[in-house]
Amino acid sequence: MEWWKTATIYQIYPRSFQDSNGDGIGDLNGIKSRLYYLKDLGVDCLWLSPFYKSPMKDFGYDVADYCSVDPMFGSLKDFDGLLGEAHKLGLKLVVDLVPNHTSDQHQWFKESRSSRDNPKRDWYVWRDPKPDGSPPNNWMAYFGGPSWTLDAKTGQYYLHQFLPEQPDLNWRNPEVREAIYEAMRFWLRKGVDGFRIDVIWLLVEDGKFRDEPPNPNWKEGEVDRFRHLHPYQEDQPETREIVQEMRAVLEEFEGNRVMVGEIYLPYDQLMPYYGTLERPGCHLPFNFHLMFRGMSNWTAENLRGIVEEYETNLPAFATPNWVLGNHDQHRLATRIGEAQARVAATLLFTLRGSPTWYYGDEIGMTDGPIPPEKVQDPAALRQKGSAGEHGLDPGRDPERTPMQWTPHAYAGFSTREPWLPVNPNYLERNVEAQDANSESMLTLVRTLLVVRKESKALLEGDYQTYKAPDGVFAYLRGGEVLVALNFSPEAKAMNLPQGEILLSSFLDRYGAVKDRLELRPNEAVILQL
Ligand code: GLC
Numbered sequence: 001m002e003w004w005k006t007a008t009i010y011q012i013y014p015r016s017f018q019d020s021n022g023d024g025i026g027d028l029n030g031i032k033s034r035l036y037y038l039k040d041l042g043v044d045c046l047w048l049s050p051f052y053k054s055p056m057k058d059f060g061y062d063v064a065d066y067c068s069v070d071p072m073f074g075s076l077k078d079f080d081g082l083l084g085e086a087h088k089l090g091l092k093l094v095v096d097l098v099p100n101h102t103s104d105q106h107q108w109f110k111e112s113r114s115s116r117d118n119p120k121r122d123w124y125v126w127r128d129p130k131p132d133g134s135p136p137n138n139w140m141a142y143f144g145g146p147s148w149t150l151d152a153k154t155g156q157y158y159l160h161q162f163l164p165e166q167p168d169l170n171w172r173n174p175e176v177r178e179a180i181y182e183a184m185r186f187w188l189r190k191g192v193d194g195f196r197i198d199v200i201w202l203l204v205e206d207g208k209f210r211d212e213p214p215n216p217n218w219k220e221g222e223v224d225r226f227r228h229l230h231p232y233q234e235d236q237p238e239t240r241e242i243v244q245e246m247r248a249v250l251e252e253f254e255g256n257r258v259m260v261g262e263i264y265l266p267y268d269q270l271m272p273y274y275g276t277l278e279r280p281g282c283h284l285p286f287n288f289h290l291m292f293r294g295m296s297n298w299t300a301e302n303l304r305g306i307v308e309e310y311e312t313n314l315p316a317f318a319t320p321n322w323v324l325g326n327h328d329q330h331r332l333a334t335r336i337g338e339a340q341a342r343v344a345a346t347l348l349f350t351l352r353g354s355p356t357w358y359y360g361d362e363i364g365m366t367d368g369p370i371p372p373e374k375v376q377d378p379a380a381l382r383q384k385g386s387a388g389e390h391g392l393d394p395g396r397d398p399e400r401t402p403m404q405w406t407p408h409a410y411a412g413f414s415t416r417e418p419w420l421p422v423n424p425n426y427l428e429r430n431v432e433a434q435d436a437n438s439e440s441m442l443t444l445v446r447t448l449l450v451v452r453k454e455s456k457a458l459l460e461g462d463y464q465t466y467k468a469p470d471g472v473f474a475y476l477r478g479g480e481v482l483v484a485l486n487f488s489p490e491a492k493a494m495n496l497p498q499g500e501i502l503l504s505s506f507l508d509r510y511g512a513v514k515d516r517l518e519l520r521p522n523e524a525v526i527l528q529l
Pocket of ligand 1: 058061098162198262327328
């Protein structure tokens with residue numbers, strides 16, 4: 001079976017993982033120095049958020065040169081060193097690709113904006129103002145304000161779905177496609193195991209640039225982008241064809257390179273991103289539903305519904321995948337509490353398919369407090385919104401604070417004050433402390449990954465919901481491993497034939513059970529039947 005069908009993917013936000021040169025910002029050599037930790041944790045594949053040359057207006061998601069390493073993170077040689085070491089340890093390495101937009105400092109955009117007849121003019125999306133001088137239509141950007149900025153010199157607006165410093169590439173232009181495919185080949189030739197592709201569902205926009213309709217569910221306090229529904233800015237049919245083209249670029253290379261797509265869409269719109277058996281698309285279009293519908297109503301009944309709906313809707317050839325956190329969403333332990341974070345980890349690593357884990361969640365890192373004068377996230381600085389699914393306060397900094405390695409200065413992340421403050425709970429909550437504790441969250445994640453790897457049923461078996469009392473979500477994998485998750489703060493009991501406990505999320509009991517399983521409050525149990 002191809003490696004990515006069962007792989008655990010671990011997301012590293014390079015700025016925040018490990019600093020090796022004392023500038024307060026994480027870097028590639030820092031990551032390299034922590035590879036043994038990652039190997040020991042038991043993950044299979046590392047995904048690095050962008051480390052390319054960038055003015056860092058969106059912390060690297062504004063790329064100024066696709067085939068480079070920003071000096072802040074090291075050099076291409078450091079990258080080769082990291083990749084070589086990772087491979088030696090049997091770890092795969094996936095890099096971020098940001099094809100929807102570049103930085104406004106990218107040479108392509110500098111040329112494009114220099115004049116209306118520049119050969120690269122059409123590499124970006126330029127439109128004339130309306131007769132009154134206003135933007136071409138009502139589209140709003142994710143980071144506040146219109147999706148359009150006027151270039152005074154050439155008298156046209158350019159499209160940007162995020163910051164004005166992140167102009168959208170024109171994916172209808174074949175030269176643009178080829179330029180990005182060449183950048184992909186650059187990294188594939190180096191030997192990377194694939195890409196996580198940024199905002200892949202946003203690549204193409206409506207060719208007629210129609211106004212978007214109002215969103216009837218928009219609430220006061222939510223960010224501007226959500227005032228409208230997005231039938232014209234998002235998820236166009238051409239986008240799915242491009243995804244298939246990108247997949248073909250990966251297929252030029254040996255070694256099962258993988259394409260993971262960032263896609264925030266409901267299931268019916270998400271599934272087409274798998275492509276078809278004949279013309280496949282993404283190997284793993286990210287399934288973010290645990291983070292949204294799941295965490296906004298963290299109950300057994302809701303979670304069971306989400307899992308069943310996904311399982312039912314997946315194309316037969318598709319590999320499922322599940323995600324609990326990333327650099328854009330508040331921390332797992334903050335959102336559902338520490339007790340349930342252990343249940344969530346058990347869920348993630350025992351569902352069918354490939355799980356993705358966010359750095360630091362294995363020690364239960366919580367959102368870091370960010371004093372107003374230290375806020376860095378451009379999304380938060382440019383707009384205010386209520387907390388919640390489409391809100392922003394206090395932005396995305398809290399989930400990006402430095403990894404907590406030790407109880408010493410700056411949590412062992414750096415020798416100098418880091419770019420974002422270390423969460424003060426690092427004194428108790430850190431890798432060193434949890435390493436020494438046989439019942440810690442870190443030990444739980446390690447143990448879960450061992451149990452998972454040793455069980456063919458968990459890696460490859462089918463999924464079947466199992467009858468459970470209210471407050472408990474249970475399922476069978478491969479007909480022989482039973483997972484029972486108690487979402488409630490009360491003890492629960494359920495009937496089962498006979499089994500052997502492989503793991504309790506409290507890491508304090510093993511052995512045989514017969515007829516009846518007593519679950520403690522917030523306990524998750526994996527049983528071999
Ligand atoms: C994706 C990234 C996010 C970034 C945005 C624009 O959603 O995950 O961090 O700000 O794209 O590139």
